[in-house]
Amino acid sequence: MQSESQLTESAYRTSNGQNGDRLAAIHHEIEYLNTIGKRFVAAFDRFQVHHALLAALQELYSFSACCILLKGDPFELSIIPSYPLSPSFLEAMIQRIASAASVIDFPHIDAEQLAKTAYLDAPDELAFPRPGHATSGPEIGSCLNIPLTVENRIIGMLSLFDEKQGTFDTHLLQMTTMIADYAAVALENVRLRERENALWRQAELERQRLKLIIRSMAEGLLITDAKGTIVSLNQSAQQLLAQAQTDFSAGIPLYQLMETSSVPWLPRLTEIVNQALAGKTVTNQEIVVGFSGETVPLTLSISAAPLLDSSGVRPKPIGVVAVLNDVTSVKQVERLKDEFVSVVSHELRTPLTAIKGYTQHLVRRIERRLRKIRNAQPEAEVPVAELPESYDLRSLNIIQSQTEHLERLVSDLLDLSQVQAGHLDLSYEDFYLADLLAESVRSVQASAEQHTIELDLQVPDTKIRADRVRLGQVIGNILDNAIKYSPQGGQVIVRLQEQKGYYTVSVIDQGIGVSPEHFDHIFERFYRIHNTASHQYAGIGLGLFVAKAIVDGHGGHIWFTNNQGVGSTFHFTIPIRPRTTRPLSL
C-alpha cells in the first residue's frame, strides 16, 4: 500500500521528471525534520536538547561550535563544541555573542561576566584543546546568529561558529531557522519542567515540614472532611482519644458513627464538628472523655474551625480542623481548690457563729448597763458617751459589723461550692416582689448615706412564686455593687417592670461603669475589675456569679448595660410562675 504522499509523488514524477526530483528533495527534507523533531521531543533535559541540536545542525554544516544564549537573570550561555577549541577561540565567540545579542532585542550583556558563567557542554575530551594544540588557535572565519523564539517571544539566541569562511550557506538558512525553532520550544519545555519540578520539590519540602510540625505538636490535631469524617489524627490526638474504643479511621462520618457507637462523648464532638462545618469557629469546649468513675476524668478542651475553600464566589467549608488539649490537670487543680474553699468556708462558719452570738450577748449586756447608768444619774458629770462602757460598745459594734462582713464572704464561698456541686436548692414560695425590693432598698439605704435609692414600681400586682431568700440575695448583691462602685455617691434607681410572663428588675447607678473588654467575663467566678492602685474596692468577685446562678436556676436571665451618661444598669428577669423546681447546677 502506498501512502498518500507517495501516491502524490509518483503522479507528479510521471507528469514531470524535474519536478519529481524536487519532490524527492522535499520528501527527504520532511523526513529529516520529522526525525530531528522526534529527537527534540524526546529530549528530557537541556543537555539532550543541546545534543539533538548539534546532531541536527551537523547534518547541514560542518562547524566548530554552536552556542545557546538564553534570556533570564542571569543570562545562561551554553557552548557546544564540535571538537576541542582554543581558549582564544572561545573568548572570541563569547565577544561575538555579546555584541550580536545587543542587536537582537537583548538588554546589555557584559562579555566578561558572560565568560565567567558560560557552560561548556562537551564530553571531557572535547572540553579542552588537545595537547600540542595552539592556545591562540584559529580565528573565527564565519558566524551565524538566529533568535530563538517561542510564540513570537524571543527567549534566546542560537549562534554557530566556524574557523573557515563561508560555512553557513544562505540556502540552508530556512532549514536552520526551523531547527532553531524546534530547539527553542524544546528548551522552553525543559525550562518549564525544571521550574515545575523546583516548585514541586519546594511544596514537598513544605509538606514534609508541616507533617513534622503536626506530628510533634503537644496538642492533638483532628481533621475532618466536608462530611465530618475524620481524615487525619496526629499522634497526640490518637493518644488522647485512645479511650474512645471506636474506629475513627473507618471513613464513616461522625454523625453516623454516633448512632452505632456507645461512646458517651461522641455526640458532643459531633456537635462541635457540625458547628465548624456550618462555618462557625468554636473555642475551648470541654469534653469529658475519661471514665466517670475516676476522681478527675480525662477532660479535653476542643477548639474547632472550618477549613474554607475560597476558590468559589463564596468560601465553602471543605472540612474542619480541631485542636484538642488535655485540661485534666487544670480540672484537678480546680477541684482541689473547690474542695479547699468548701472545707474552709464550712470550718469558718462555726467559729463565726460563736463570735457573732457572744458579741451580740456582750452588746446587749453593755447596752442594758448603760441604760441603767443613764436612768440612775440623768445629770451625771461625765457624759454617758465618755464612759468606758460606751467605748466598749463602740468596739463591739465594729467587731459585729466586721463579723457580718466576714459572714457574707463565707456565705458567698459556701454558695459557690454549692453551685459548683449543683446543690443550690431553691425553696419556692408565694410573695410580693415589690415587698422584697422595698425591704432590700431599706436595708441598703440604712448604710448608704451618700446615696439615694429610689424604688420605681411600674407594675400594679407583683405577686410571684420564687425563692424569696435567694432573690433577696440577688437584689442585695446588685444593690451593694451599685453603692460600692459609685464612690462619689448619687442616685440609684431600682425599677420593676413586667413583660410577657416575666418581671424585669433593673438597678441603675451613676457609678464608674464597666469597660467593654470585661462584658463577657463579669459573671464569671472570682472575676474582678475595679481594683486600682488609687482605689481598692472590697470584694472577692463572687456576688454576680452567685446572682447569675440563682437567676438561671429560676429560669430567668441576667445581664447589664452601660448607661449613656455614667454608670451601669444591671437587669434580671424572673418568670412570674416557675417552670421547674429542679435543683441548681451550672
Ligand code: ADP
Ligand atoms: P465583687 O465582690 O468584686 O464586687 P461581683 O461579682 O459582685 O464581685 O462583681 C464583679 C465585678 O464586676 C466587680 O469586681 C466590679 O469590678 C464589677 N461590677 C459589679 N457591679 C458593678 C457596678 N454596678 N458598676 C461597676 N462595676 C461593677
